[in-house]
Amino acid sequence: MTYQELAEVLALSPPRTIQRVAQALEALMREDAAKDRPFIAALVVSRQGAKLPAQGFFDLAVELGRFPADPSRHAEAYREEFRRAMAQRG
Template sequence: MTPLEARLAALAAAGETIAYGQIARDLGWTMAQLTSSLETLMEADAAAGKPFRAALLRQRLSPDRLPAPGFFQKAAELGRPTDDPAAFTEAERTALHLCANIPG
């Protein structure tokens, strides 16, 4: 498990989100490194039929705490319906929180 995956798993288990800049700083990564890693994770999640772990990230100044537009663009490219960004994000986050708290 990569440091990013471990951090996202902890966020899912705690039912929390984090701003892109904060997780990049925490990991010592550039935003380009973070973006690339998130896109790779989204591709893996889509291939496995799992909720997008990248949904746990949010724009720092977003009043609705939604992910950045690139998240929705990538999700749409991967075949997920993003017509209602707020509902899509909520569904992804709920699924992640549930998965993280069900013993496997």
């Protein structure tokens, strides 16, 4: 699901719909990290590029100690987090 699709499902209207989605996902990431759960936010991706979350997802994942600081390892860490999130939901 993309950030835009999530905004539509939540019936958010402009302005700043994507910003509000991102802020909500960041709050969920903090909660998931505190409870040692997979990031549900990993299920939401940018519609641009390689179907990965926005940079803010990776920055916060590093800050929360879930992802390595080395950006070259982020895609691999993301794939594992996505797998864990899907397994928990599924």
